[in-house]
Amino acid sequence: MATPVMLRFVGVVVLATLVITATGCKLSPSHYQSTCPKALAIVRDGVAKAIKNETRMGASLLRLHFHDCFVNGCDASILLDDTPSFVGEKTAAPNNNSVRGFEVIDNIKASLEKACPGVVSCADIIALAARDSVVYLGGPSWNVSLGRRDSTTASRSLANTSIPPPTSNLSALITSFSAQGLSVKNMVALSGSHTIGLSRCTSFRGRIYNDSNIDASFARKLRMKCPTSGNDNVLQRLDIQTPTLFDNFYYKNLLQKKGLLHSDQELFNGSSVGSLVKKYACDSSAFFQDFARAMIKMSKIRPPKGSNGQIRKNCRKVN
Numbered sequence: 001m002a003t004p005v006m007l008r009f010v011g012v013v014v015l016a017t018l019v020i021t022a023t024g025c026k027l028s029p030s031h032y033q034s035t036c037p038k039a040l041a042i043v044r045d046g047v048a049k050a051i052k053n054e055t056r057m058g059a060s061l062l063r064l065h066f067h068d069c070f071v072n073g074c075d076a077s078i079l080l081d082d083t084p085s086f087v088g089e090k091t092a093a094p095n096n097n098s099v100r101g102f103e104v105i106d107n108i109k110a111s112l113e114k115a116c117p118g119v120v121s122c123a124d125i126i127a128l129a130a131r132d133s134v135v136y137l138g139g140p141s142w143n144v145s146l147g148r149r150d151s152t153t154a155s156r157s158l159a160n161t162s163i164p165p166p167t168s169n170l171s172a173l174i175t176s177f178s179a180q181g182l183s184v185k186n187m188v189a190l191s192g193s194h195t196i197g198l199s200r201c202t203s204f205r206g207r208i209y210n211d212s213n214i215d216a217s218f219a220r221k222l223r224m225k226c227p228t229s230g231n232d233n234v235l236q237r238l239d240i241q242t243p244t245l246f247d248n249f250y251y252k253n254l255l256q257k258k259g260l261l262h263s264d265q266e267l268f269n270g271s272s273v274g275s276l277v278k279k280y281a282c283d284s285s286a287f288f289q290d291f292a293r294a295m296i297k298m299s300k301i302r303p304p305k306g307s308n309g310q311i312r313k314n315c316r317k318v319n
């Protein structure tokens with residue numbers, strides 16, 4: 001028979017364990033289970049609503065996570081607005097007029113603040129929204145470890161230099177991902193994100209006018225839409241075939257020299273990395289598995305944990 005004293009003791013131990021998990025230094029999928037049980041459903045609903053309104057938003061939310069994680073870790077630094085006394089990452093070269101989804105994160109954060117004030121970090125919202133977007137568009141699922149905290153700083157110069165530009169060659173791509181602890185295989189799998197979403201002419205003009213490893217009729221059509229000057233912000237599909245489906249057509253396109261970005265086609269241009277591209281083009285479940293693994297790894301890049309950083313109340317500014 002358990003006595004009331006014993007029960008109380010057990011209760012204290014359980015509570016203590018919960019507190020340790022909640023403030024601990026290891027991310028865990030069950031981080032909000034007791035402190036905000038509806039958190040995952042709230043994010044998922046917010047993402048579904050946003051993608052129903054505009055399909056591209058799924059791609060934009062996935063990219064937001066990438067651009068957050070590559071600059072000082074997955075800490076929601078990308079969400080901080082510029083002010084007269086603060087320079088953030090939104091206007092960094094890879095982000096300005098390009099990264100989107102901020103209003104979607106704001107809406108989800110507002111719902112979470114109503115349900116459980118001050119509990120769910122903006123960095124965790126981005127990580128969950130990226131996963132939920134991929135699932136919504138037909139891609140693989142994975143469990144997102146949670147407990148990231150939000151930064152109180154941002155770095156425009158690091159955003160300029162840490163996020164690889166679309167003019168990158170293969171060795172630059174490998175170096176950039178390796179600096180984040182990501183392997184060549186991780187890099188090739190994560191690049192499969194370009195199976196969804198859109199790119200501006202300015203991001204691939206050099207490729208369609210100057211590259212030799214491009215399908216001729218593909219290049220011709222793109223040159224009509226993106227003249228040598230002007231139309232900088234006109235949008236084209238990263239995956240010409242199924243731009244709103246998370247599938248392996250990105251890799252199939254590369255085999256036909258129909259990668260949109262110079263950096264995309266670098267993955268299939270005679271190097272040994274090409275064998276991975278072939279594998280993912282033929283085996284979508286291998287791609288899904290490696291993609292999910294790589295996303296989990298990317299989402300764990302140096303987030304603030306424990307007592308570092310804070311849980312922002314408004315994702316756009318520090319508390």
Ligand code: HEM
Nearest residue numbers: 059060063066098164165166190193197198199200203263
């Ligand atoms: C391998 C190096 C990478 C380079 C050089 C690169 C570059 C780019 C560029 C230039 C664009 C178009 C942006 C514009 O014109 O506004 C883009 C779009 C996109 N990127 Fe990447 N990217 C890379 C890796 C990744 C990774 C790792 C992810 C996600 C895990 C990702 C997800 C996306 C998505 C989903 C879009 C479409 C966004 C939208 O439609 O709003 N990219 N990328």
Ligand SMILES: *[C@@H]1O[C@H](CO)[C@@H](O)[C@H](O)[C@H]1NC(C)=O
Nearest residue numbers: 049050052053054055103104
């Ligand atoms: C729906 O998407 C459009 C762009 O297609 C955007 O302007 C609008 O703000 C979005 N509305 C909501 C409620 O998200």
Ligand SMILES: *[C@@H]1O[C@H](CO)[C@@H](O)[C@H](O)[C@H]1NC(C)=O
Nearest residue numbers: 090091092093095096097098
């Ligand atoms: C960002 O883009 C806007 C145009 O929308 C431009 O006025 C501004 O100068 C750009 N900022 C930077 C830092 O390049």
Ligand SMILES: *[C@@H]1O[C@H](CO)[C@@H](O)[C@H](O)[C@H]1NC(C)=O
Nearest residue numbers: 029030140141142143144292
């Ligand atoms: C997520 O974790 C749960 C519980 O550990 C497990 O049953 C499930 O298969 C996992 N889901 C994925 C997609 O890995």
Ligand SMILES: *[C@@H]1O[C@H](CO)[C@@H](O)[C@H](O)[C@H]1NC(C)=O
Nearest residue numbers: 091092093096156157158160
């Ligand atoms: C980052 O790039 C932007 C846009 O190209 C440029 O205006 C800015 O000076 C750069 N900032 C830093 C701190 O490197």
Ligand SMILES: *[C@@H]1O[C@H](CO)[C@@H](O)[C@H](O)[C@H]1NC(C)=O
Nearest residue numbers: 167168169170171172173175
């Ligand atoms: C790749 O790009 C880097 C950085 O722009 C450059 O230093 C290097 O020479 C290039 N490598 C090759 C093989 O072209």
Ligand SMILES: *[C@@H]1O[C@H](CO)[C@@H](O)[C@H](O)[C@H]1NC(C)=O
Nearest residue numbers: 204205206207208209210228
């Ligand atoms: C193509 O390459 C030439 C020669 O290097 C350069 O002058 C031109 O600006 C490039 N075109 C584009 C659209 O990048």
Ligand SMILES: *[C@@H]1O[C@H](CO)[C@@H](O)[C@H](O)[C@H]1NC(C)=O
Nearest residue numbers: 211212213214262265269270
């Ligand atoms: C791709 O490979 C070809 C043949 O090895 C080479 O000439 C070319 O410079 C490489 N890159 C591009 C963008 O064409």
